[in-house]
Amino acid sequence: MISTLKEAVEYIYDRRGGTRIKYGLDRINKLCDLLGNPERDFPVVHVTGTNGKGSTSKAIHNILKEHGLKVGLFTSPHLTHISERIKINGKSIKDSEFIAILNEMIFSIEKMDNMKDEMSPSFFEIITALALKYFSNQNVDVAVLEVGLGGRLDATNVVVSDVSVITTVQYDHMNLLGNTLEKIAFEKAGIIKNNNNVVLGNITDSAKKIILQRANEVGINNVFEFEKDFTFKNPAFSLNWNSIDYKSKYNKIDNLIYKANGTYQPYNISTAIMAVESFFEKKDKKLDINKTKKALKGFLWEGRFELLEYKNKNVILEGAHNISGALALKNSIKTYIKSFKKAALVGILDDKDIEGMVNIIANEFDYIIITQVPNKRSNNPEYVYELFKKFNKNVIFIKDPVEAFNNLLSSPYDYYFVTGSLYLVGKIRGYIFNLEEI
Template structure:
């Protein structure tokens, strides 16, 4: 049969034009029907399911890297991507190829088309199709494991058709409140929806309010819970940019002086959470636990836009933080590495975020603000965001420069090759900002990273 989708233009046209990717359609009915028509591809591999307000991408990546290092065939699914769509779906840390994307979409399209013909309600969403593409791709490639990041929430997220070996909730904070609820207990309830009967749960840093909800769900599901502070813990040793060190502990076990390349104290938490999840996976499946794998992977792992230093002279930091808790973490990391030095800030916060609170959190570390336009459709009202910065930041100039290339050029001019630049606020922005900066400056060298 002649393939319907022959080029990546065909692929993107179908995904982005026939079902806008900003449209949120929570619920499991559509993805269950799609998966059933295809023989449940998500059951062809063992999975680790990772939810959380912040940190879930890093933990998903670390777990994938642990298993890849051991020689297994490992899929991973992330959301959203920074620059290239292929970043969403990886196999053994390598992004899916255009050829594979086209082949898999052509293979699953008949099932999608049948759903489209039913009615508008049953029309699969952008995220549901991408999730299905990942699962089918992993099945085709005979993946042994897949590390899967939740898109939003958990209970009604398309990825929640998985039957995982381990569930992880990295953190609970205020984000996506229109969809998930306006209290930590409600948000925790949505994320706790990934907990499966008698499947181990690893839970990171959460408030008492959120913890009560998660523990209640775990107890109901008879799931052993390994929570930070009880089931596992960590101790920070050193914060030095691109070379950070911590100790990991759980009852009866310790692994000390672990080097992690990812920056920020929050990566100690993410690293510890990933180690705990890896150990629970080994316990449950019988695969060997290897300390050398943990040390090797965390020492060399990179993950774009996680307090990532992409250049020196000036230092340019790219971070995907896009909600108040993430900005709180970002400010702490900035002070760890840059002390009282302030940043030239390039941002493009989406209008559906709590940007007044985000501005309040980040204001103390800013010397100059440039607001530019993220590529996120009707969720962008940068004039409102720029005005909010002007109202809340006394003595700090805020400029509105819609074109992100011009915004980067302006930041470099203000820096004079010395003052550090920080870009954060939206995953729909920082990927393009990173690429633009790198057109003008050499990326940070291996020797600079070790300094």
């Protein structure tokens, strides 16, 4: 019997299934079946995309919550504390609830362990099932689920959703998803189910063609496309104060103000509103414009161009963890703080397109410290350092991320960035707020 959250987390991480990616639906289907199929107990808005799926998921959650619904939210990864992944109406699952549900699951987990190696559930499969069980126990009105990786074979795809959302299709995780946008789109389109409403963000025509083929195969007519069925105009960008005018086939919302920074956020927020409108269309409800404005006014997605004041310094946390993220970071810098002096702490995982990311962001900063990401997939930070030195002469290497961050702040610049990996962002964010990491 597990009695502490630390024991619970160690149990999930250290099992035979471990943290390695185990792609496929056999294990999650079996685990949910043993748990009584909690995934069938509530409506679902399912969100995937190369970038933007976390922001979009949280914005959907905020809008639904403001309309008076009890809303579950499942996202990944967490920045500091594992409970960040599982929330209802903005409140993280309590440690005691996490422990209690995991204890209920252990018999089923270990029953699967005893079947054969390939049936031993992974970390992500267990945490997904735990979230679904929690949402079922709490009788949520709707759950918003962010896909972990891809879509078609991701553990979250155990659900039969009401709305499927695809935010973007770009290059990432090509070893698993394929090396073309069309192949990646095929994997993401795998979340589309019969009787869905489908919402598509800003997606290239070649990728969209694959997604629409999938929608046609399962007999879906209600597909809402960016620039066709919904869009935004007049974006205004200022740190911690941004706005757009939104328009869809259902509503027009002028001067919609939100806190979340980044030139990519207008796309995410527009997609989120359309997702809620399409969900309400299935439930014969209508979007309340005033409630939507209220829901988004304070909208913030932690670790994504998040501006903090720390020791009288302007610190920006931006989890730009792939090529698309690096391009978005570059664009946001030019939009918000082009003329200011900038320093950055950067850590990039080994399995990313490091050279491509370095080529994009190396010249955006006046001073750079390269560090090791606190993750098993960061074994060669020195290689990242060597690549950065080719593009920027003012680069140093400090292996320990906290030591590196303090060193960064000791230099006189206008803005200090922490970027390249969400795991690094989470480490430094936890340090800034003195949060317990678990």
